[in-house]
Amino acid sequence: MNRVSRRGFLGAVAGVAAACWGPALKAQRPRRPPAGHKIALIHATDLFRPHADPDDHFDLASVFALAAQGRFELLAVMIDHPPEGMAADPDVLAVAQLNKITGLAVPVLTGTPKRLDTAEASRPESQAGIAGVKALLKIMRESALPVVISIVGSSRDVALAGRLEPKMFAAKCAGVYLNAGSGTPDPALAAQLEYNVNLDPASYAAIFDLPCPVFWLPCFEVAPGHDRPFASGEFGTFYRFLQKDILPRLSPRLQNYFAFMFKQGDSDRDHQSEADALRPSWLRTLEGPREEALLERLGEHFRNMWCTAGFFHMARLSVAGNGLLREGEDASTQPVYTFDPVRVRCGDDGITRWSPDPGSRDRHIFHIRDHDRYPAAMTAALRELLSSLQ
Numbered sequence: 001m002n003r004v005s006r007r008g009f010l011g012a013v014a015g016v017a018a019a020c021w022g023p024a025l026k027a028q029r030p031r032r033p034p035a036g037h038k039i040a041l042i043h044a045t046d047l048f049r050p051h052a053d054p055d056d057h058f059d060l061a062s063v064f065a066l067a068a069q070g071r072f073e074l075l076a077v078m079i080d081h082p083p084e085g086m087a088a089d090p091d092v093l094a095v096a097q098l099n100k101i102t103g104l105a106v107p108v109l110t111g112t113p114k115r116l117d118t119a120e121a122s123r124p125e126s127q128a129g130i131a132g133v134k135a136l137l138k139i140m141r142e143s144a145l146p147v148v149i150s151i152v153g154s155s156r157d158v159a160l161a162g163r164l165e166p167k168m169f170a171a172k173c174a175g176v177y178l179n180a181g182s183g184t185p186d187p188a189l190a191a192q193l194e195y196n197v198n199l200d201p202a203s204y205a206a207i208f209d210l211p212c213p214v215f216w217l218p219c220f221e222v223a224p225g226h227d228r229p230f231a232s233g234e235f236g237t238f239y240r241f242l243q244k245d246i247l248p249r250l251s252p253r254l255q256n257y258f259a260f261m262f263k264q265g266d267s268d269r270d271h272q273s274e275a276d277a278l279r280p281s282w283l284r285t286l287e288g289p290r291e292e293a294l295l296e297r298l299g300e301h302f303r304n305m306w307c308t309a310g311f312f313h314m315a316r317l318s319v320a321g322n323g324l325l326r327e328g329e330d331a332s333t334q335p336v337y338t339f340d341p342v343r344v345r346c347g348d349d350g351i352t353r354w355s356p357d358p359g360s361r362d363r364h365i366f367h368i369r370d371h372d373r374y375p376a377a378m379t380a381a382l383r384e385l386l387s388s389l390q
Contacts, residue, residue, distance in 0.1 A: 039174055040145040041067070041314065042136060044078040044111075046153025046199075047095075048088035050264045055305050057094055057261045059152055061254065062311045062382065064098040064106075065389045071315040072148070075139050078109040078132060080153045083199065093282040097257045100286060101389055109135050111157040115200055118163050133161050137168065146174035148314050151207070152307045153196060155180065159203035162210045173212035177310040180204055181352050183218030183235025183365065190351050194223040201350030208346050213362040215313065215339055216354075219306045230304060232375065234368050237306045241379040244299030249383055251390045252290050259291035262298055308382050309337055309366060321373040323380025336374045339364040 043063050047056045060077070067074035079090035092108050099106055109132035121130050136157065140147050149158055158176065162169045180196035181204065182189065196219065197204045208214060221233025232238050247255060260282060312319060318326045318335040326333040341360035346352045354365060368374050 038072060038145055039314065040073040040075045040143050040147045042076050042078060042139065042147060042149045043074065044080075044149060044151045044153065044158055046080040046196075047077070047091045048079075048082060048086070049091040049093060049261070050088055051091070051261060052086075052088070053304070054258075054261055055303065055307070056152065057091075057258065058303065058305065058382070058386075059307045059311070060094055060098060061257065061386055061389065062308060063150070064102050064104065065385050066311060066315045067104060067106075068102040069388060071317075073145060074104060074106050075143060075147065076107050076109050076136065078111060078136055078157055080157070080199075081111040081113040091261075094257070094261060097260070097282055097286050100283065101251075101253050101257065107135075109133075111154070112160060115156055115203060116160060121160060121164060130160070133157050133164070136161050137165050140172050141165075141168055143172065147172050148175050148177065149173065150177040150179070150307070150310055150314070151196075152179045154199040155196070155203040155207050156200045159200075159206040159210075162206065166211055170211035173210070175213040175215055175314070176207060176210060177215045177217060177314060178204075178207050179217045179219060179237065179307045179310060181216065181218045181350075182223045183221045183233065185235075185354060187351055187353055189222050190353070191349075192223045192225050192228075193350050194219050197350040202348045204350050205346040205348055205352075208344055208352075208363070213364070214344075215310060215364050215366075216342075216344065217307065217310050217366040232368070232371065234371065235365060236368075237309055237366055238304065239306075239308075239375040239378045240302050240304045241375065241382075242299065243301050243303050244296075245379055246303075246383045246386065247295050247299055249387050251387075253286055254386065254389050255290055255295055256286050256288065259294050260285045262294060263291070305378070305382070308378055312381065312385075313339060319377050319381045321370050321377055323377040323384070325381050325384060334370075336370040336377045337366060337368050340367045 045056050047060060063074060066072060077095050082088050090110050095106060095108050111132050112129050116126060120126055151158055181194050184190050217237045218235055220238055221236040224230050230238060247258060318333045320326055320333055321336055341357050342354045342363050342365045343357035343360060344352060344354040344363050
């Protein structure tokens with residue numbers, strides 16, 4: 001893999017400095033669209049088949065559900081290029097199934113196989129690899145609405161898009177929701193890199209330098225390691241639920257969407273047949289009978305989740321302590337989490353340093369306000385959202 005420093009990335013962007021994008025860019029920078037103004041979304045995800053962790057399929061269903069409700073226009077799903085050594089492909093079948101369920105026609109883009117600087121990206125031999133990033137930029141450029149980008153996997157493709165066209169990002173990007181990293185303010189603890197950061201630390205760092213608002217959702221307060229299990233924290237989005245608390249409440253077609261995914265991934269490996277692995281009949285499965293035995297068996301498994309809060313926030317919904325979704329973001333809803341203004345710095349090594357900054361208007365961090373009620377509230381809110389898909 002080509003190791004390129006973030007300093008090198010930024011130095012190549014038409015003289016635009018990382019610390020200051022210049023008065024022209026600042027003047028063009030959009031604030032978050034006012035309440036009542038619709039936005040568009042590009043969802044960047046590490047969605048693979050067979051999956052390693054199906055939280056990405058829950059996330060995909062979440063953004064489709066919000067788009068189907070008319071809360072935003074889903075412009076594209078950008079799927080990471082599978083990391084070297086992973087025997088999986090971008091899961092275009094999952095997107096096709098949700099397009100069928102919702103009646104939408106969301107295109108799929110595929111990410112770049114390796115990190116590139118702007119000079120490398122301009123070379124003829126790189127054009128096939130960056131086709132997805134170029135399509136992302138074209139979609140943003142042609143959108144009549146401000147564009148929000150959610151990142152729930154690697155930051156590589158969005159970081160490259162921002163380096164290639166920083167002025168367009170300043171003019172068109174209403175915000176990036178970055179689901180990655182550790183929320184600890186202790187640099188020593190932050191040195192244990194979270195999974196999404198470790199995929200491409202310099203690209204993760206470059207997101208914080210984009211000329212647009214960044215809503216940072218650390219996956220954990222302190223990333224798990226060999227001596228630390230998964231755990232929730234004040235500045236980490238992680239929560240979990242038993243799948244039987246959600247799956248039985250879903251429509252038959254959405255249950256089949258999840259069953260089709262489970263049958264071809266690690267979640268149900270012990271029960272898979274050769275036909276499950278080799279016959280991806282996505283449409284017949286979607287419209288066929290419910291996989292009752294599979295769903296009942298997997299209902300007893302816990303599902304780890306990270307990204308739900310950002311989807312609600314970009315749709316201008318808040319989650320109350322009882323799990324009800326509320327319109328708007330004012331304090332009267334007593335939400336279980338907020339996004340707080342911060343000053344944040346991140347080096348090429350992926351180690352993030354941050355501190356509260358009440359004056360910040362374009363850098364915010366996720367913050368749990370009701371730790372005891374957060375997991376159950378998020379589970380109830382997700383169940384309500386996914387139940388709306390028929």
